[in-house]
Amino acid sequence: MARIIVITSGKGGVGKTTTSAALAMGLAQRGKRTVVIDFDVGLRNLDLIMGCERRVVYDFINVINGEANLNQALIRDKRCDHLYVLPASQTRDKDALTKEGVERVLTQLSEDYDFVVCDSPAGIEHGANMAMYFADDAVVVTNPEVSSVRDSDRMLGILSSRSRRAENGDEPIREYLLLTRYDPQRVANGEMLSVDDVQEILSLHLLGVVPESKAVLNASNAGVPVILDRESDAGQAYNDMVSRYLGEDVPHRFLNPEKKGFLSRLFKG
């Protein structure tokens, strides 16, 4: 049985798709059979981030509607054998996601895979509800700013009441916090919420802190999940996150501003 992970946030633009791609790739690199599903029907992005946009034939909605079978729609990643992408439809809207259809696809995937990563659309409407409804775990992606924190808080409330686990009275969804676009220097200057500030409001298990990094945009442009960029701080932070998700005890990094060298301090004054 696969574990179903939803990557969600409520707010848009915080890094859900980047995180979905990174988590899925990280799990697959560790030998886990993984499929990542784009739930953002109508605003398909995951295929771009994964670099498989030119290989999309059938999509998630085709499978739900029975117009294609799963194997026709799943795109195998060229860099990692264990990773598959199930793209969203760009021509339909969220209403095409039926609860029965999503359940059928997820059940089928559960048989063959270890992890199913669901990339949720922004908002708390139907698309986001469908992405999180069947989840076992939730990674709540949050930026260190007040509106994102509030939206995450709202999402956590919805996770604890409107999911299948909540409705059936099962063990609740495991909730994790991932802080992205974190800028330690701005935190030090008091311009940005710190990890502690965010945790005071959300009090969740902290899965990782991903620093603001140019590598993320570069990776998106190139269609390469940023986790593959081992040189970059963001790539390393995502790698740590995957290890932590799998239960390893990895210390948090990138929480403090980089110490400037003697010379740069001297010249900057």
Next chain:
Amino acid sequence: MLDKSDDNRREGGAVAQIKPNMAVKSSPQKNDADGSRSFELKAASFTLPIIRLVDNNVEAVAARLGKKVEKAPDFFRNTPVVIDLSELEESGSGGADLPLLVGLLRGYGMIPFGVRGGSKAQNAAAEALELAVLRESYVKRDRPKEDEPAEAEPRIEAGVSAESTSARRSAGGEDQARRSKPGFLLITKPVRSGQRVYAAGGDLSITAAVSSGAELMADGNIHVYGPLRGRALAGMSGNLEARIFCQDLQAELVSIAGHYRVSENIPTEMRGVPVQIFLDQKVLRIEKL
């Protein structure tokens, strides 16, 4: 005041469910004599909405009910209801057109399954419709009185009548609005933005943080052992004696029996410290603890 919630359109949900009231009154009758255990006989209590008729005019009822159902279709779908005829009897207007009413309720998706407080003739009519006649010993009409201390003992009767008056209120909000057994409600997990918690007929205690955008409601007192960043409304049914106690006041709004104060009007020295909030001559007062 409650209707300010941004989620007004989203109705019902969890609220509408019947909750088995933990109390099991008789132990299972084990059928050991012949060794078979095909069934167990148990007693359980349920909290149910009741429709109390005050008017004999079924058309008027239909019109009012139609509006209610339109607002909260999910709330009424497949909801078992009890029809309360006691007011009709008092007002002297004889037999309500029970078959018509039952048809009406079913038409709206409800499941009328019993009557109470009816006259002999009404009960006979109910039995003819295969409705259960609930005896007063099971369901007693007892609306919580305003001058009565809100911490009424957790009785099933209070629950039944509270349901009929208060369900509408919480139905107006989120589907995660949690309803309580009468008496008190204890929440140990954080109350998140957008969630609503209502302790009907009693106190509400929370041992975790209450996020901004969350809404706490209680007919009695509210206690928050953690930062209170959302809204807190005590004395919802008009109890002027109700109070709010909290360890760390950062609330967006506090209210007692409808007398409220928004964040802007909470003095800075009261913020972030343990306080109690109560009514003094109908003026809302915040006092350090």
